[in-house]
Structure formats: structure tokens, C-alpha cells
Amino acid sequence: MSQLSDSTFYFFLSTPAYFLAMFFYLLTIAFPNRPRPRAGTGTREALGIAAAPVSAALPRPRAEGLSWYALARAATGLGVLLSTVGIVLRTFELGHASNWALTVFLPVTTTYETLTFMAWIIPLAYLFLERRYRFPGVGAIVTGIAFTMLAAAASPVIAPRAVAPVVPALQSYWLVIHVIFLMIGIALFTTGFGASLLYLWKRRRGENPELLAKIEELAYKANALGFPFYGIGGLIFGSIWAKEAWGSYWEWDPKETAMLIAWLAYAFYLHARLLFGPRDVRVAWISIGAYLMVLYTWIGINYFVGGLHSFT
Amino acid sequence: MIREVLAIFGSKWIVGGLLTFALAGLILTLTMPTLLPPTQFFGGVWYTRLLWMLLGLSLISLGARALPGAVRVVRARGLSGAIYQFLTSIRLAVVLIALLTLLGLLSTLVPQLALNRRIDLVARFGAENFEVLERLGFFTIFSTWYSYAIVGLFVLNLGACTLKRLRASVRYARTPMTPKRPDALRRMPQHAELVLRAGDPASLREHVLRVLRRRRFRVREQGDQILAEKWRSERFAIDVFHISLLAAIAGLLITNLFGYNYLTIEYEGSVFTVPGRDFQVRVDEFWSENYPGTERVMDWKTRLTILEDGREVETATIEVNHPFTYQGISFYQAAMGEDWLGGARVAVRVVRSEDGTDLGEYKATVGESFVIPEEGVRVRFGAFLPDFALANNIPYSRTLRLLNPAAYFEVYDLESGELLFRTWTFSRQPEIQFFLEAPYRFFLEGMTAPEFTGIEVSWDPGLPVAYGAFALMTLMTLAYVFLRHQMIWVHVDGEGRRVLVGGRARKGDFSEAFGRIVQEIRAYPGLSDPERPAAGWDLREEPKPGSEPEPVAAESAGSDAGRGDPR
Numbered sequence: 001m002s003q004l005s006d007s008t009f010y011f012f013l014s015t016p017a018y019f020l021a022m023f024f025y026l027l028t029i030a031f032p033n034r035p036r037p038r039a040g041t042g043t044r045e046a047l048g049i050a051a052a053p054v055s056a057a058l059p060r061p062r063a064e065g066l067s068w069y070a071l072a073r074a075a076t077g078l079g080v081l082l083s084t085v086g087i088v089l090r091t092f093e094l095g096h097a098s099n100w101a102l103t104v105f106l107p108v109t110t111t112y113e114t115l116t117f118m119a120w121i122i123p124l125a126y127l128f129l130e131r132r133y134r135f136p137g138v139g140a141i142v143t144g145i146a147f148t149m150l151a152a153a154a155s156p157v158i159a160p161r162a163v164a165p166v167v168p169a170l171q172s173y174w175l176v177i178h179v180i181f182l183m184i185g186i187a188l189f190t191t192g193f194g195a196s197l198l199y200l201w202k203r204r205r206g207e208n209p210e211l212l213a214k215i216e217e218l219a220y221k222a223n224a225l226g227f228p229f230y231g232i233g234g235l236i237f238g239s240i241w242a243k244e245a246w247g248s249y250w251e252w253d254p255k256e257t258a259m260l261i262a263w264l265a266y267a268f269y270l271h272a273r274l275l276f277g278p279r280d281v282r283v284a285w286i287s288i289g290a291y292l293m294v295l296y297t298w299i300g301i302n303y304f305v306g307g308l309h310s311f312t
Numbered sequence: 313m314i315r316e317v318l319a320i321f322g323s324k325w326i327v328g329g330l331l332t333f334a335l336a337g338l339i340l341t342l343t344m345p346t347l348l349p350p351t352q353f354f355g356g357v358w359y360t361r362l363l364w365m366l367l368g369l370s371l372i373s374l375g376a377r378a379l380p381g382a383v384r385v386v387r388a389r390g391l392s393g394a395i396y397q398f399l400t401s402i403r404l405a406v407v408l409i410a411l412l413t414l415l416g417l418l419s420t421l422v423p424q425l426a427l428n429r430r431i432d433l434v435a436r437f438g439a440e441n442f443e444v445l446e447r448l449g450f451f452t453i454f455s456t457w458y459s460y461a462i463v464g465l466f467v468l469n470l471g472a473c474t475l476k477r478l479r480a481s482v483r484y485a486r487t488p489m490t491p492k493r494p495d496a497l498r499r500m501p502q503h504a505e506l507v508l509r510a511g512d513p514a515s516l517r518e519h520v521l522r523v524l525r526r527r528r529f530r531v532r533e534q535g536d537q538i539l540a541e542k543w544r545s546e547r548f549a550i551d552v553f554h555i556s557l558l559a560a561i562a563g564l565l566i567t568n569l570f571g572y573n574y575l576t577i578e579y580e581g582s583v584f585t586v587p588g589r590d591f592q593v594r595v596d597e598f599w600s601e602n603y604p605g606t607e608r609v610m611d612w613k614t615r616l617t618i619l620e621d622g623r624e625v626e627t628a629t630i631e632v633n634h635p636f637t638y639q640g641i642s643f644y645q646a647a648m649g650e651d652w653l654g655g656a657r658v659a660v661r662v663v664r665s666e667d668g669t670d671l672g673e674y675k676a677t678v679g680e681s682f683v684i685p686e687e688g689v690r691v692r693f694g695a696f697l698p699d700f701a702l703a704n705n706i707p708y709s710r711t712l713r714l715l716n717p718a719a720y721f722e723v724y725d726l727e728s729g730e731l732l733f734r735t736w737t738f739s740r741q742p743e744i745q746f747f748l749e750a751p752y753r754f755f756l757e758g759m760t761a762p763e764f765t766g767i768e769v770s771w772d773p774g775l776p777v778a779y780g781a782f783a784l785m786t787l788m789t790l791a792y793v794f795l796r797h798q799m800i801w802v803h804v805d806g807e808g809r810r811v812l813v814g815g816r817a818r819k820g821d822f823s824e825a826f827g828r829i830v831q832e833i834r835a836y837p838g839l840s841d842p843e844r845p846a847a848g849w850d851l852r853e854e855p856k857p858g859s860e861p862e863p864v865a866a867e868s869a870g871s872d873a874g875r876g877d878p879r
Contacts, residue, residue: 099603099610165603168611168632228789236782245633247644247768248573249778250564252454253427254420261416268409275402293413304343305420 008161010086011116017079018147024072025140076123083120098166106176109166112159119146125187133218141194174241181233188226193291195219196284216278227266234259254305258297265290322373330367342421350441399472408466425451435703474554481547491537492801497814502826506811511838513804519836520802538802546795553788556781563778573770579762586641586769592619598765600648612648614765647766656696659758665751688726695720
């Protein structure tokens, strides 16, 4: 029974949940005769003003039975729930092993913890955006990514899962602030990435412009919302923390430099969208390239470059 | 003829293709130098030389083709005007971002000298490859001339574009809100029409003013219209953001030019000074704390005392993530360990090779010498490496841990001072010495090293500038997300029977917010909708289930056009 109090158990369970979710999203696309939500409906509103109430005009699927879409959402929700339990448990495990050197811990100190944390927050961010933008294609991509991360986390070679006490360099409240902002940013960028992919795919197949505009809107909102989180949390908070820990806020460390480039890439995306208009294909490609840059910063540097900033 | 050649060489496809080829080769040679050695890639072989020549030719052709256009611009706008146009061009921004990305990528793929030991890099690339890359500046990439040029141009580009937008923002902020004719109001994407069936126009106006003021609009009346707006200056948020970005870069530059940051190795009891200040710092003691029951380090701590004229002024304990600052100088706990390289002390047994006579055990610290009088020699303990390794036949210590201890000795004739021979001896494999023809053999019997604490000392004059800039950037981001310039026109026609409401926001979808304002206005008892529903917004009809609540308007394109439409 001690397995039930082990965080890794819940991460293991959430893995098939996300896989199922991805599967159901794909079924939603493959079998359109089954009731599915009217794609892309939701009130449009100004960027970032998320406080507005959901319009009563949001149609509900006229389902006689359970639609694939509802199953997909349920599976995603289940995965998030299981991951939440895992995260809470892991927080206590880490805090205990580290002698509670910090009052508040965030289980993001090793690759395993980062991967499992992201596999929680990426679908969570997607669910948040899905209230207004319902595209099973994006759902499939997002849950697919979460599943891939958990699959990688299951490998003891890539991500040793043992709970290790936190090294001195990470004993700071900045750990929580810097990393959580970054992860929210990356999670939002992931949805933007998925939406851009879907946009290009649908555009090539000649989807109607109204739907395309909605998909592009999702990509824009996700990227634009993630941009300040990534920039402020990653660059600004990271610099301040580097000053506190290492005495200098910018060392052209590979990770810092790569993050600056990734941030520049998203700034480029926002400017390009203003310049070329949202319907331009290049804008979608830039969004995809920028996300790859984010992945390079996060994973590529850790594994292929190393430096002061890599913690396994 | 020349024009045709230039057209081919300078064409997008040729330039793009060659650049892609060069880029792929670059990444390959840097990440897998054994597969594609840098010595070959950077011109060592004829086909790479050909590649670079063709690339150079195509870039020159590209430039040559752009020349006539540039001359035209200079003729039309003068030199300063042409420079301004160049600096504010989007094309420049795109090229610069691409180049910056390349610089950043290179700096992550090539280990930088600032963060790595030279010897490790020589070991990794091999001596010749290291030389090639070093000459190109790849190991100190942010200190090269081309890096400064790119970053410098980027700063100029940013500055010029910021100035351009700032001018537009000032123009925008100066343009007052003017009344609009009823037909213009009806053409607005957000508008509503109401009919006053009971009540008088004066109290209606009062009601409207109250509604708008409650929503914190600044209202004024002009003729038949009530003009209301709020947050006109929010357009400056992005301008201030870009200016703060420049300020942050300036702050970093100030620190780079006028500040300093270095690591100092200190022992217990040592006293050191810092540049530019009169006080001294004494290291009282330092220790590491492990997680209970383990060997993992939980923290490193050092207790320092500040001395002024020999008088103890202040004592503080620094630990990782908790620095101490005195008179602007900050002290950070950066490292801790045993100083094998600088202060190793060994006990070594010397044996005469030819007959195996034990000449005794001697103790020495790195750099010291000891004498063996009966042999007439002086032995100097030259170096100690805790983890001996060879890189291109150069000995170095791969790590600082005691994994392969080795000591280096030089033997001199006591009278003449002449160097007789020198040798390395290895604690793990003492028998290696047996292969040398040496008069003496050395056996390491014991080794010890003093503990050191590594303290990072830093003076950061640009810090307040950088932090101020960070704070502003964060604030401006919030302002950009949550604030937008909104304008409402309420036109009560002459007889006071028809009320026209029009609204516009500078960015985003104003329909919902506008709808709420109209609902509040409509709450006035005598107001109702006209017989024929006004086009564009119908408040009575509930949206039918399954239908789109509102039509797709062109406003989804380019929500923040920022082109300052005349109002």
C-alpha cells in the first residue's frame, strides 16, 4: 500500500490517461458524425481580458450518448487530477528530503520532476483555453505532448526519478517564482504550437476562412499570454535570481542565451503578426520555430550542452 | 552582362541555398569536430574554400543589387533621412534577429572561454581545430567585433523604431476626440440606436453622464453629443516598454564597463581587499553542512568580518543564495573545497634508482623545495594535480577531486643549480617510473590540502538601472494587457427623441464591453429600442441555440493596428 503514497505511482497512472485523451481527440476528428462541439465557438474578446463571463450562447453538443469529445475531455481531466495528486505528494517528498530548507517547495529540481510538472501544467493550460476555443486537433497535439513527456520521464536513463535533496544553489524562493512563471509560459506556448500546426494543416486542406481565423486566434492568444510569463519569469526573475545566487545577472550562460533567443523569437512572432497580418502563413511558421527554440532551451541545453544551469 | 550575373548570384534562391548549406556545415563542424574538422570546414580544403567564395560572391551580388535603390533613397531623403529609414526598416530587424539567433546558437554550441577552461577546449577540439575556432572568435563570441556590430545595430534599430512609434503615440495622444455625425456613428462597428418615448432629454443626459462617469470615463458635452473616453495614454505603454528594454541593456553595459565580478579563493584567517574600497575582509571560518545522514551538501557558509583600520566593523555569514553587501560590494558564497592545485602538501619518499637505497621521507608544499645533502641535489615540488589527465600531451587536472593524484618534481644540482631531470609520479601507478631512466624514484606516501572557500566579489553600478527597467517592463506589460483606449459617443438628436451610441476601442474586441455600457444606458425608464431593430446590435433578441452569436467582423485582423486612425 505504500505505493499509494508514492508520487511516481500517480505519474505512471496519468500517462495512460493522457494517451487515452489523445486517442479520443483523434476519434473526435475521425468520426465527425458523432456529436462534437461546434468548433471554435466562444466569445471573442480583447487580448488578455480573461475576466469576462462566458457567453450564454455557447452551444452544448446535442449528444444522445457520450461523445468522443466528452470522453477526451474526461480523460484529460482525469490525467490532470492524477498529476495533481502526484505533484502534491512529490512536493512533500522533496521538502522532507531537503529538510524543509525552503518553506514552500516546487517539485521542479530534477529532469524527472520538470517533465512530470510540465505534463501537468500543459494540459491544464489547454483546458483553460479550451473553454473558449474547442479544437480537438489542438487537444490531440497537447495531450500527445504531455504523454510523450511522461513517457520520457518513465525512462530511468533520461530522468532518474529518485528524490534528491535540493542542492544549495536551488534553495531560494526564486525557485518557485522563476520556474512557475516559466512553466506557465511554456504550457501556453505549447497550446499555441499545437494551434499553429493545426492552422497550417487546415489551411492546406482548404478549410473555411472563418474557422481558420478562430484557430489562428487561439494560437495568438496562447502565445501572447505566454510571452509575458516566459519573459518576465524567465529572463527578469532569472536574472535577479542569478544575481542573488552567483553574483552576476547575465553570464551568457548557454541556457540564459538560449532563453533570450527563444524570447526574441516570440517577440519576432508578435511583430510579424502585426506586420504580415494574422492570416499569413509565415506567422504560423514563426510560431512553430519559436516553440522549437523553447524546446531547445529547455531540453536541448540540458542534454547536449550542459553548463552552470543544468541540473539533473 | 554584369547585371545578369548579379541577378543570378544575388537571387534569393542562391543566397538562401548557400546560406543553408553553410549553416548546416557550421553546426556539424562545431558539434561533431571529428566528422567535419573545423580546420577543413573553414577553408582547409578546396571545396569548402569554394563554398565560402560562392557565398561571399552571392552576398556581394545581393548588396550590389540593392545599391541603386539605396542611392535613390539617399537622393530622395538625404543621408540622415536614408539612415533613419534604414534603421527603422523591418527588413533590418528581421536580418538582425536572424543574426542574433545565430550568435546565440553558436554561443551555446561552442563552449565559451568565460565559462570553461582553455585546456578542456583544447582537449575537446584538438590543438589545430582549437586554433582555427579561436581565431574566428568562436570561444569569446560576445567579445568579437562582429558581435558588437550586430548587437550595436540591433540597439540602434530598436532605438530608431521606438522613436518612430513614440512620435506616432504623441500624435495619437494629441488628437482630440471629436463629435461625429449621426450617419458616421451608425457606420461604426459598435453602435446602438435607442428611442426616448418618455422622460425629458435633460434627465436622460444626466443618466448617461452618470453611467459613463461610474465607469470612470472622462466625459464632456459638445453640442448634441456627449464624448466619453478613458485611458487615452495607454498607447505609451509599449513605448515605455521598449525604452525600458533599452534602459536594461544600458544598465548591463554600465556594469560591464564600470563594475567587476571575480572569484577569490580564500583560506581560514585570510584577509583580502577589494578594488575601489578602503575596508578589508577577514575570513573567520567556513564550513559545509550536509543533509542529515547523507554526504550531499546542503549548504556552504562562510563567516566574514569587515575591518576598517584594523577595527572590526561588521560580521556576517554568507551562504549560497544569501550574499552580503557592504558599501555596494557584494560577497557571494560560490564554492568550497580542498585546494589541491594551489596548496597541496605531500609526503614523498625518495629512492636512489641504481641500488634502491631509501633516501628518506620528505614533506613539501607545492612550490617549495627540499634538499638531499648526501646526494647533493635540491628537489623542487613543482605541481600537484588531483586528477591527472593529458590533453594533446599537456598535463592538466580533469576534475578537482582526488581521483588520479600526481606530483611533479624537478631535481637540481645543489652546487651548480643545473636542472638534472624532472618527473611526474603517480599515486595510483608508482611503477610507471620504472620505465624512465632516472637517478631517483619518488613515491607519494601521503597528501593533504588546505580547505578553501570560494567567494564571488561583485560591484554592480548598473544594478539600480537594470532593476528599474525590469520593474517598468513588468508594469508596462500589465498595462498593455489590461488597459485600452475606449471612446463612446452619445448623440441625442435635436428633439431629444433618438439616441445614438457609438463606441470604439483602440485594440481588441469592444463588442462585449460596449454592450454592457449600452445596457446600462438603456436602463433609463423612457428608453427603448426603435421599431426596426438597429443594424449591428440587437439587444432584444436572444441568440438562437446553435447559431453564431455575432458575425465575423474584420476587426479580428490586426487587433492592435496602432496605425493611429484619425478620429
